[in-house]
Amino acid sequence: MPSPGPGPLSLVPFVSVADMMALVNGIGAERFLVELAAYIEADFRRWHMFEKTPRLATHSKEGVIELMPTSDGVEFGFKFVNGHPLNTRDGRQTVTAFGMLANVRDGYPVLLSEMTILTALRTAATSALAAKYLAPKGSRTMAVIGNGAQCEFQVLAIRALCGIDTVRLYDIDARATEKAAHNLAGSGISVVACASSQEAVEQADIITTCTADKRNATILTDNMIGSGVHINAIGGDCPGKTELHRDILLRSDIFVEYEPQTRGEGEIQQLDPGHAVTELWQVIAGQAAGRRDAGQITIFDSVGFAIEDFSALRCVRDQLARIGQPSKLDLLADPDDPRDLFGMLRRAAQTAGAAE
Template sequence: MKGKRLCVFMVFFLEPCTIMDSGSALRQVIMWLMDSHQVKQLIQSVGLNVLIQQVVDRLKFDFQRWSSFQKSARHAIYHPKGVLELMPCADDTLYSFKYVNGHPENTHSGQLCVAATGLLANQVDGYPLLLCDMTWLTAVRTAAMAAWVIEWAAPEHHQGRLGVIGTGAQAAFVVEAVKTLWPLKVCYYMDIDRQAMDQFEAHVSTMGVQSVRCETAAQVCQSVDVIVTLTAAKKHASIIQCCDLKPGQLICALGGDCPGKTELSAEVISKSRVLVEYEPQTRIEGELQNCPQHHDVFALHEVIQSSIPVREHPDDWVVFDSVGFAIEDFSMLVVLYTLIQSYPESATVLDWVPSVQDPKDLYGALMVGS
């Protein structure tokens, strides 16, 4: 069934599995559980390119109905070593959240910089439908979101040249997603970690994309149409300066976001048209930290729902100040839940919530059989 494609972007909600005990009011609600091994198995069964396209389809659908969602900036707890975040949102029928960390120094001890867990629940009764590892899925949805923006915001007369600055855990996913949606011909890349560049080059070579190693970020910028930054260092960095750029370029700033961490110089932001997912969150965590509050930004959902031009002039720089927003995880979880219905062997079925004879007698249900 590898490569099988399902149309998921029109799926709002699937009824949870229920089992009725004959002769009683006992109601058993089934929840799906997926650990990282099961998620990996499902992605390999479906095919990564197919999954990316399905996630993009769902993102398009959900961003078109932006007003249908209850939204808030993510809740974050900060530690000297990193950040721990909770990202909730909901429409009229489904609720989701993702718990995710960002600890750049983890890789020094063989741990992931970013690990995530997600939950999808039924709004009507509040019962959980799906609990899963979202570490790979976060990489997929981040890449899908970037590729979708590149698809319609890249310079009109581009030559299929992508630049990647920061070739860590997220980078190959971005190239895979961009290749799926955009006529990518060559990828220029650089990182301060030579081993990370070697690994990235090996992955890109399997995708049929030409790759060119660069020594500096400026060299990358001068060679491409679209630039993606994917750095993790928690500091106000200026990886890209105005003097590095060519007219009309698109910059996708994707590196992990939190207060005190940026990738672009303030001058680049001030001279660019800035696209954001959810401005209240981006002001706290994104490149907008380097800009005054009155700096104009353009919300992605407004741009795609209206005739607002991405550029006023072909030479305008455009920055996608991506911080990752909860609706993107909602879209990812709905796609996953839909796929499970076709690949039920990829998940574990659990009776997660107690099934009780009398929902008003929780104590009595606990004491049964004691």
């Protein structure tokens, strides 16, 4: 009699939170960020090969739940992710996520992975990639406004790809700044805790805004931004949620991930829909100019796009060998005869009955 236990086709490799931490720590967070950025860069270079759609978002008064699918024709990937700024009041993450890769050929999942940590890493890697192409040459100092879960990843990624040596931190909650400063101690980066956004951005070549609260829609005002800086605007990422004053946008060259999605979600929702923006992949692929001169203000209006998650899942899949055999989930039914799903169910009942 055929065994009712899971067959080999039914098992999907699974990367838990513990596995992801072991993987990242085994490689080293900074090196992992560099490798991840290389995967994103490679996928941005072959942008035309991907099926692209704005993410599917379900908004509620508390936050948003999103599905972010894409495919390069060989593999299909998607991420489930939420954004709930008030979650931290109950000890929950603002953003949690998981994702999957599947074969396009047969539709079978090949990897299920936690993506809360991976999303933090890929967001930072994408920002660093943008800064690599857009920040002023010889940037030494970065500022981070918003010192929550994304902050340290931003600093390490931008140090790794752009070589900054000083970071200036500000958060409306001083304990968040303290937490980030503590975590960055010993990293070799000089950390300056600041008393205001204004103070934090002074002398900064690269500014990252990564705040979570929708109610603070203007983290940076026009007078705070001098010439010759690059801004990664991370926190403005859904309808009604922005961080930069409109006047800054009007003085800047704006780079986005995928224009049809960013129009509704990014800083540019404050602008006329016809306002010119450049997709970052165009700069990476050499099809559009990045920074043209030292005085220019460049903004990477980042909202997070499905291809970055696809790159991240590819990167994790390729590194899986490093964490040994991952655990596997009994996720897919695998009857001996694929048409005999009902028979598999019935045989499982018989086996269970026989064991009683």
